[in-house]
Amino acid sequence: MRTIAIVNQKGGCGKTTTAVNLAGALTQDGARVLLVDLDPQAHATLALGLDAESLDENLYEVLADAPDAQGPPRLPSVIHAWSDHLHLAPSGIVLSALEQRLTAERAEDRTQRLALALADVAGSYDYALIDCPPNVGVLTFNALRASGEVIVPLETSDFGIHGVQKLLETIALLTDRIGHDLSVRILPTLYDGRTRYARETLAEIRGLFGDLCFDTVIRSNVKLREAARRGRPIGTFARSANGALDYGALAIEVAAQAQPGEVDLAPLGVADLGESLPDREIVVEFSDPLASDVRIAGDFNGWVPDKDVRSTVRADETGRVWRKVISLPPGTYHYRYVVDGEWREDPDNPNAVSAPVGGRNSILVVN
Ligand SMILES: Nc1ncnc2c1ncn2[C@@H]1O[C@H](COP(=O)(O)OP(=O)(O)OP(=O)(O)O)[C@@H](O)[C@H]1O
Ligand SMILES: [Mg+2]
Incomplete structure (x- = not known):
């Protein structure tokens, strides 16, 4: 079907x-x-x-x-x-x-x-x-x-x-x-x-x-x-x-149209898998001299920008740097930055996958 x-x-x-x-x-x-x-x-x-x-x-x-x-x-x-x-x-x-x-x-x-x-x-x-x-x-x-x-x-x-x-x-x-x-x-x-x-x-x-x-x-x-x-x-x-x-x-x-593959009903299971393992503190940084508001959203926070994230910002010679600290159990996560309302992949992370309808999600692996 x-x-x-x-x-x-x-x-x-x-x-x-x-x-x-x-x-x-x-x-x-x-x-x-x-x-x-x-x-x-x-x-x-x-x-x-x-x-x-x-x-x-x-x-x-x-x-x-x-x-x-x-x-x-x-x-x-x-x-x-x-x-x-x-x-x-x-x-x-x-x-x-x-x-x-x-x-x-x-x-x-x-x-x-x-x-x-x-x-x-x-x-x-x-x-x-x-x-x-x-x-x-x-x-x-x-x-x-x-x-x-x-x-x-x-x-x-x-x-x-x-x-x-x-x-x-x-x-x-x-x-x-x-x-x-x-x-x-x-x-x-x-x-x-x-x-x-x-x-x-x-x-x-x-x-x-x-x-x-x-x-x-x-x-x-x-x-x-x-x-x-x-x-x-x-x-x-x-x-x-x-x-x-x-x-x-x-x-x-x-x-x-060619029939796409069957839908896999198995839940992602990443969060479940990690429930018994201790969380790790993950730190990511983003800098862009033109940005005024930078948040992070991913499957770890239900794609709600900066939810469950500790966010700080500092200035260095290139401009402002946003630091995001997230507590995560081991697993693989997809995320993007939301820069002044625009969803972007992480420019410093080569590990990214194409979303089927455009744009790319960056991948974060927590061991
Ligand atoms: N190709 C068409 N030609 C003429 N009328 C159309 C056509 N397509 C839709 N309509 C009419 O436009 C109105 C809205 O269409 P429809 O109910 O299909 O939209 P919808 O996207 O399902 O709306 P909703 O978001 O409210 O569910 C209906 O009255 C429908 O009969
Ligand atoms: Mg309708």
Whole structure:
């Protein structure tokens, strides 16, 4: 099963439309697809004609508690069969309470719930498509953790493009925490070729993201809205509409993509491994005559700049030098400096790895 998260923190860029209609188009090509509605707004559930409020069970029942190894898997019991090949794991407003509920639990566990649930049904589907809410919270993190691939819909009719670098950076950082690679692709949406602005934006997107960008462009098509109102994927409602053709083309492109490796569900385990070993004091230094604020963030502090770090600054002949002291158990850590708000690799550390969507993380090994 290939699991693909549809992610963008920007609202209204076509995440749900893409999740529902790509699912529909893949199904029409013979694939078995599970559409996972991970957005408390439940728009994907609605777009398949189900009234979220009238459902007895939804994904909340699956994700709220840690899986019970003795009991039967919970996910199959909430799944609705929309057609033979298109199934839905529905959402409901109650999912918005999950964020708070899970925050109290161990990070490793709370972000792994969806991955574990999907593992129970992996043999039944060719694809799981996850529709994410417009933020990067614990639900989106669950989606990324469960996925091998990410599609980022990007509006060509608006200024959506400006936030996306930030999103890609976030995904790169999350990838390190997740412990597996994510293949990220950009999907231009809501394209109206009649406006010069849209044409220029599309060119800009292609220039910026190159091969990361799908060849397919999703045009603005009012039939897509109509299909959602009727509770059906567009291919089952207006087969020759532009929206159906575009999502059909996208399905072909997605299906042609080489299948990435299986998601490794084993937690990173670095912190766990070290729990019984004494911490070491690690000291790193950074100097840049032009910088006025330098912090450090890595998987050791949840990528929160300077959290759990003792930071001092002194002046020498080259300018200011920031010294960061971190207490760490033995293990391997990824980190970056945040220099005046910009995330950078450590210029003095040759040991670095490429993040899948740009930028590099420096590596720190504590023996
Ligand atoms: N290609 C398109 N042509 C016309 N309308 C579209 C297209 N894509 C999306 N829409 C419409 O734009 C609105 C927002 O789209 P959608 O719900 O898919 O975005 P979203 O990213 O899921 O939003 P949210 O962040 O709120 O979940 C919807 O009314 C949808 O029907
Ligand atoms: Mg949506």
